[in-house]
Amino acid sequence: xxxxxxxxxxxxxxxxxxxxxxxxxxxxxxxxxxxxxxxxxxxxxxxxxxxxxxxxxxxxxxxxxxxxxxxxxxxxxxxxxxxxxxxxxxxxxxxxxxxxxxxxxxxxxxxxxxxxxxxxxxxxxxxxxxxxxxxxxxxxxxxxxxxxxxxxxxxxxxxxxxxxxxxxxxxxxxxxxxxxxxxxxxxxxxxxxxxxxxxxxxxxxxxxxxxxxxxxxxxxxxxxxxxxxxxxxxxxxxxxxxxxxxxxxxxxxxxxxxxxxxxxxxxxxxxxxxxxxxxxxxxxxxxxxxxxxxxxxxxxxxxxxxxxxxxxxxxxxxxxxxxxxxxxxxxxxxxxxxxxxxxxxxxxxxxxxxxxxxxxxxxxxxxxxxxxxxxxxxxxxxxxxxxxxxxxxxxxxxxxxxxxxxxxxxxxxxxxxxxxxx
Numbered sequence: 001x002x003x004x005x006x007x008x009x010x011x012x013x014x015x016x017x018x019x020x021x022x023x024x025x026x027x028x029x030x031x032x033x034x035x036x037x038x039x040x041x042x043x044x045x046x047x048x049x050x051x052x053x054x055x056x057x058x059x060x061x062x063x064x065x066x067x068x069x070x071x072x073x074x075x076x077x078x079x080x081x082x083x084x085x086x087x088x089x090x091x092x093x094x095x096x097x098x099x100x101x102x103x104x105x106x107x108x109x110x111x112x113x114x115x116x117x118x119x120x121x122x123x124x125x126x127x128x129x130x131x132x133x134x135x136x137x138x139x140x141x142x143x144x145x146x147x148x149x150x151x152x153x154x155x156x157x158x159x160x161x162x163x164x165x166x167x168x169x170x171x172x173x174x175x176x177x178x179x180x181x182x183x184x185x186x187x188x189x190x191x192x193x194x195x196x197x198x199x200x201x202x203x204x205x206x207x208x209x210x211x212x213x214x215x216x217x218x219x220x221x222x223x224x225x226x227x228x229x230x231x232x233x234x235x236x237x238x239x240x241x242x243x244x245x246x247x248x249x250x251x252x253x254x255x256x257x258x259x260x261x262x263x264x265x266x267x268x269x270x271x272x273x274x275x276x277x278x279x280x281x282x283x284x285x286x287x288x289x290x291x292x293x294x295x296x297x298x299x300x301x302x303x304x305x306x307x308x309x310x311x312x313x314x315x316x317x318x319x320x321x322x323x324x325x326x327x328x329x330x331x332x333x334x335x336x337x338x339x340x341x342x343x344x345x346x347x348x349x350x351x352x353x354x355x356x357x358x359x360x361x362x363x364x365x366x367x368x369x370x371x372x373x374x375x376x377x378x379x380x381x382x383x384x385x386x387x388x389x390x391x392x393x394x395x396x397x398x399x400x401x402x403x404x405x406x407x408x409x410x411x412x413x414x415x416x417x418x419x420x421x422x
Contacts, residue, residue, distance in 0.1 A: 045057075068148040098188075104407075130224050173207075188411055191361055218252075238278045281315050340362060375395045
């Protein structure tokens with residue numbers, strides 16, 4: 001992680017809590033950053049132009065790294081045009097709440113890099129809205145619930161000459177329902193695997209990660225988060241479902257892996273199929289627990305329940321529980337801390353105490369788990385696997401990437417507060 005973060009806390013997005021854009025038409029937006037003669041249908045984007053409600057676009061929070069444009073919810077194709085392939089390959093791009101869309105690569109021989117991003121808002125078309133929590137609305141609405149498409153360019157916008165944003169109505173959307181281990185974590189140094197997954201897919205797939213910290217199957221339902229997914233999911237879309245860490249703490253009568261957890265998994269599967277969409281079950285990855293020199297298991301019964309539901313309902317199951325254990329075992333007891341939020345005191349500004357979290361992953365750990373998910377897709381879901389970016393190839397959790405050579409630049413959004421659900 002970058003140790004020179006100078007801004008301790010920054011939030012992106014608007015203050016709007018209701019949807020001004022509900023029912024409005026998606027439009028194309030084209031911006032040029034450096035061309036002297038402005039092409040037709042392009043808008044000049046000055047490096048000092050701050051976002052304003054009047055223009056509907058601009059740089060966010062006095063930063064030349066974060067760009068926002070006001071759009072209705074939906075999927076958007078983003079095309080970034082650089083002055084050379086080298087500049088295109090050197091850029092990492094994140095969207096919304098630190099969602100990793102593009103990483104540095106030597107594979108691309110073009111000056112153009114493209115991806116598709118999902119934008120959502122809390123309202124539900126059939127009525128009501130998602131019940132957001134304090135950390136999603138304070139001090140302002142979290143970026144993946146606001147009325148902007150936000151892009152973050154790292155390390156900067158060097159070589160970027162144009163941004164094209166167009167509605168993408170014909171792509172397949174991969175929805176995710178889950179907890180903090182999956183979620184788009186808003187602040188460094190935390191990350192969920194769903195936050196890394198977009199970087200592994202080409203522009204034909206849009207990732208709509210609705211996972212949220214502290215959520216269990218039942219609370220995800222109670223807060224209308226599943227209703228929100230069902231209100232927008234289309235035939236042929238996918239819903240990946242991974243819960244367990246917080247379901248394990250369920251205090252309801254008769255709660256357990258083979259009772260409430262199982263019945264709720266079945267409810268999710270059936271409701272998804274009722275929309276002619278495709279459910280995929282994912283066993284919960286393990287926490288970092290070591291016993292007698294081997295990774296310990298704390299969620300084995302929940303993983304078993306997922307496998308049973310998958311077999312009974314003929315649903316694909318990606319066994320992240322087993323793959324996470326193989327990953328931790330390959331790293332070893334001490335080195336496995338490099339996959340989690342383990343940092344000495346003063347690694348970050350205003351961090352007097354060490355961070356020692358054996359549940360939540362950092363960017364490296366989340367990326368390895370995302371690659372496990374991609375490998376499960378490659379083996380079990382060929383229709384979706386054809387859209388994985390070819391540069392990543394096969395992956396084995398028993399032979400993870402070297403953390404010393406796996407770099408995802410840190411965003412300037414830092415909070416050492418542990419995500420809910422630890």
